[in-house]
Amino acid sequence: MEFLSYLITGISLGSIYAIIALGYTMVYGIAKMLNFAHGDVIMVGGYVSFYVTIFAGNNLLGEDPSALATGAVALVSVLLAMAVCTVLGVVIEGLAYRPLRQAGSLAVLITAIGVSYFLQNAAQLLFGANPKNFTPIVSGQLTLFGGQLRISYVALLTIVACVVIMLGLTAFTGKSRMGKAMRACSEDRGAAQLMGINVNATISMTFAIGSALAAVAGVLLCSYSPVLQPTTGSMPGIKAFTAAVFGGIGSIPGAFLGGLLLGIIEALAQAYISTQLSNSILFAVLIVVLLVKPSGLLGKYVPEKV
Template structure:
């Protein structure tokens, strides 16, 4: 039962990485940009939900709100965070990345790091450097096998949310008009534009969707580990990028698989090997996988035409 408990915790943690990795892989797959500020958008989403829920509880709901009213207010706050982060993603793309579409990858990388530090320092000025105690969106736990196995409702919600998001994104990119436009831009932006597709709007929509997913990941991550500070999204963002590369960046199922596997590896490594070495083990596994399969587990090798 102990191993099963660690496994479920790993899947829950990996689901958070997978949701973040889906944002990474969408932006890279369509705009061919590595948005390293994505992790800090997670932090922004966490702060929006934190202050919105505190305002709702202190000013709107009263001292003893019903479970239904509390749940609805939390849902509204999460939707608000998705909208705010979606708009923030569009603004970041328009101001920081759009002028660099024809620039080299190094210029985009340096800009992304600059945007990341800007968001962290702006959050420190606006919200303070002291950690905030984040109230989980759901509480309680499920007890199985006579109390031998306990699964938190946060873990269950995270796993279900990850699966739903992955399926929804797969259907969206495969069947909707905007999804097909995104796939066309991913293949060849010039040809897509000649076919009447608005490339600028498509890329902006991609950033909006990825940033909205970052807001959901921020809420779930802060519910899983209820501490919120300006650097909250830094390490999870790096791990989620690792998950996207691990599964095959540009592939939605690959991001999902990579996130789940990395979460399981981290949880098992912390439980049976060393908490301090868990991150080193994660990146060591990534190196080994990329040596064997450079395109990732579900990635496809595309030869460069010269």
């Protein structure tokens, strides 16, 4: 029973990583760049939701708000966070990454790092460096087997959200017109342009979707571990990037699988081996997997042409 509860913690943590990794992997697949600022967009999403909830709590809700009202506020805060992050993602892409479309990948990487520094320091100036205590968007827990197994509603919500997002994205990239354009751009940008696809608009759209996902992940992450500060997003960002690579970067089911596995490994390692070394164990597994399967679990193997 103990194992089961650790497993569920792992799956819900993994779902958060998976949502972040989906954003990473889509941007990587289409723009061929490592967006190091993705983790900081998560943090921005967390802050927006935090302030919306505080604002609503002070001004709109009464002393003892009904469950429906709190739920509505939570929903609105998530939607607003998504809206802000979407705009932020598109603006970042337009101002910082688009001028470098033809430049080498390292130049774009360093610019992304610059954007990440910018977001962290801007957040520190705007919101202060002190950690904020985030109220989880849903409280309470499910008690099973006569109290032996407790699952918080946040964990359930996270898992459900992740599955819905994954299925939605798979359908979107597979069926819709925009999704097809995205796949075309990731296959061959030049050829896609020749076929009349607006590459810049497609890449903007990818950033918009990725950043909206980051906002959702931000709210869920802060509900999972309720400490919000300007550096909140960086470590989960790195781990989600690891998850994306683990599953095969550029592949949507890969990011899902990678994120889930990473979360489970982390939770189990923390519970049974060592809290201090849980990140090391996670990274060690990544290294072993990449050595056996150099393009990730579900990545496409691209043979080199001479």
